[in-house]
Amino acid sequence: MRTKLLLLTFVGMSLRMSVFAQSFNNFPVTTQKPPLHAKHWMAITGKPLAATAGAMVFTKGGNAVDAACAMLAATSTMWDVLSWGGETQALIYNPKTKKVIAINAMGVAPTGATADFFKSKGMKYPPEYGPLAATTPGTPGGLLTMLAEYGTMSLKEVLAPAMQLAEGYPIEAQTANSIENGKAMIKQWPYSKKVFLTHSGQKREAPDAGEIFVQKDLHGTLQKMVDAETDALKKGKTRKEAIYAAYDRFYKGDIAKEIARGCQEQGGLITEQDMAIWKVKIEEPLMTTYKGIEVYKMQQWTQGPVMLQTLNMLENFDLKSMGYNSSRYVHTLYQVMNLAFADRDFYYGDPAFGPEEPMKGLLSKEYAKERIKLINPEMNDADVRPGDPYPFENKINPYQNLLQNWGNSQASLLNWEKDKEEKFLEDFTAGTTSVEAADAEGWVVSITPSGGWVPACIAGNTGVGLSQRMQSFVLDERENPFNVVEPGKRPRVTLTPSMALKDGKPFLSFAKQAGDEQDQLLVQFFLNMVEFGMTVQEATEAPSFKTLQMYGSFGDHSKAPGGLILNEAMPAWTRKELAQKGYKLSYQPRTSGPINAIYFDWIRGSMWGGSSNHGEDYGIGW
Template structure:
């Protein structure tokens, strides 16, 4: 009994220090504006636009252009998804700039090549470019500046900027793959034949083809303005040149030359979608996510399930807390893996049932004292007054899952399994004194990327997130013109009708796991936003990966090395297989709104190179 009391006191003391401890990075404070993104130079680009009088949307577009130019694990040919709070309408808007599968990209095409999924790399991994259209749509509809103004920092960088070690070394480590594609080799490997063929850290990295592509967009805008077009119309003239003009022609030519499938019609037909986000209320806070073509609703489902438990009483990162969150994630993400897909294609995902509080209560009853490795998708259809038409597929689903193969333990930080789960992109957060708030999680076109001809545009690799077997997910089966169900997932929360928290992260299938824990760290445990971004999170590997071989490791959990021995022992007794990392928080970026003082608090985790600037 005495030993139990001492142990409990130690838990309280350790948990209590989380909330008072200093952070490794200082929190950001501002009252005029705030700009946070994945690279310091990217944040500087946002600050430059703010200093010229731009709003948060203008600054976000400048940061997006900059990080794409820096290859911050994405490029110009990737995809962009965003949530924007409009202070004039008091509403959250969703931006869907996800590319689609090209003509000829069919299940039969890839199966004939002996593939279980579309490939991870190369031209056959590419969806149509989405980021340029997303950037120009956001700027035209909600910004105040010209395209020329917001592209200026990126264009300066394309002319040459000092490349940082992370990207330079990534290029060197992937140079054999890069050499498979002639236009990628030309851009990425300036020292061909030398021992190090990639740029050196700090070397001026020049992308002349990309500069010329961006200059064509600015030229199209200028010509439209000379003809008397409005700011908005002129930006859309640049949009037309990218997707229907000479830029599109070179993208298609260069992609097809290297074995890709793009057609001019694929690019011309594609459009950015401005959508209504999905939302649930958690203890008086309205949380917003993109629709079910992303994994975002899984966070909403998790919150609905967790609302049925007293998380605060369990204690931050106690064994009970980790066990409860882990199984809530398993329940929500198993639904993601079977029911989520592009809502523009049939069948229609049962989102009303999936996001209902009643369905969540039934799912919550499945959480046990010990981990359940058999957790699978539920049946949300009765909770929207319908009968599930896919019960037969559900019964066959396990036969198609990758984790039915012999399971190998995680081999440490370099394990390829972890690389798929943790692979990053970047994230962008911005706000201003007028009240605009922007949360963006762009991605696609990461190194090693196939560059499309002489455009300097690195193509997306998002095709791999489709399935070719309907037993895995009848809503996400590959079809030409369809968007894959992606992991990308910006987040926003409102309280009393006003912005409360804007947050996003890079990191594949772990994104909504980290975002969920960030939110709970603030709401349940009273952490500041910077403490919450650095806090020790855990990762659930029971869910199915959206990349590579789409594997899963039931019962596997990644913990922070700070987790004490008695929590580890408790979790081991509950059936968990553990691996440990020193940093498990991110990289998370977030803005918290201090309405009492009329200021912004910014958080950027100590995990990677993410950085923020405020004024």
């Protein structure tokens, strides 16, 4: 008994020490994964083979944008979390201008995708899977635009690792088993069946783990893009012009024609015109400051501003004095995030379409101070609602009637005591990946790409799996008047890369996978470093918690008021105190990510890389 008591005391002391390790950075602290250290470059992503692709490009002289594009191409070829028909969101720090820019490569709703169309099919939301779930492909355009505008290498060089993967790579068990589990749906789509079910008719129809998985059609599509670049270079075009020639072949040439044909053959709506008129947008990101640190996120067609709103509110609390993961700390963050997510659920949408979202009001420090007045320090508010940011723009809210009745028309609430958690959590944490890259010149890239995950509907003979992002639209303006589906519009997505600057220099580049939980875990990661002095690797592994009280962006868009997922390591007294505050508790062994991040140590002239202690995410540095 005495030995056990001493051991527990030591473990408790070790955990407390690890929290403050960055303040005492010579104290040896063990994490489950070692931190990465680099001087010249760093490449981190969700697949080891894809991180290797980034390293290959770096060793050939590419910059961080080149390497990020190589990693994006590789992960898009490996299917577990995205495909070439998905979408890409990126933040890039340009050391020449010392500015952060945003790459909006989200596809749009195709011709005919109206609320009335889906309602006529008896749907409450656009479907989760299949050709009717597809927005126009965005990832190829995003990759090509980033490479043309900010990279240094040719498309042929950057796509080389992905093309080798398409020729055949040893498929991981995680992806292979996803194919097997989704085979009933895959069989509905002939082009998907041809690619995925390599043992059709056998008991196991998916590839085996470690089997060489070949994608001839996809390789052919990538080769066509490279050929377009090569032909343009032969005609005397510049590197940039030649990459855009590949862009045109994908979106206006024979590839686009086959994508549209294959999609429509299987019941989808994407037309050749939809492909031709879609364009990548290079945008100004949104930004707020937290104790002097500039934090950048994508615009309101993503959920990214949730983190900015949350930080604006949290700036008014002494978080450090509460104690890391104390019941008071968890409760405060939970309540603040719920306020921000309620605003997300009602006000966020594509700014290219009216009505105009009230982002100036939502991101004002004064609005944040007004919102936190609603927090009950003793109990969870299971009926948290959107606020009214319009007075903070000196305007009158045109949706007061919708705001007053908000929630009455929305998806059913999950009874956490009775219903099964599995489907809800599957939708809530729907996977993606992240890509982080940085180099000695100062280029920094953070990407959260997604879409076209297994089971995916492949568009004709292109090998390109279509996005499933239409499901993030709503059909009823009473839920969100800014996010009702219409042709040409981008859905309000969960995808949300992050970047922070301090004293005018890159401080952190970070992102994570997994649906609606992204920004709430990114906030906690950020606070782990800024408030509690953790190293970047400690911050990615540290136990986090998850609120389930916002409306989900997938499936039936349900929510679980009071639902709180804690790490299994949370002590009994904290669990008891949180239960007394009205939370419905559940537990997971790992709750931190996967988060991928790069921290810039300007004092020592090096980079630190971190990656959560679950999943396949990791990286390489030099």
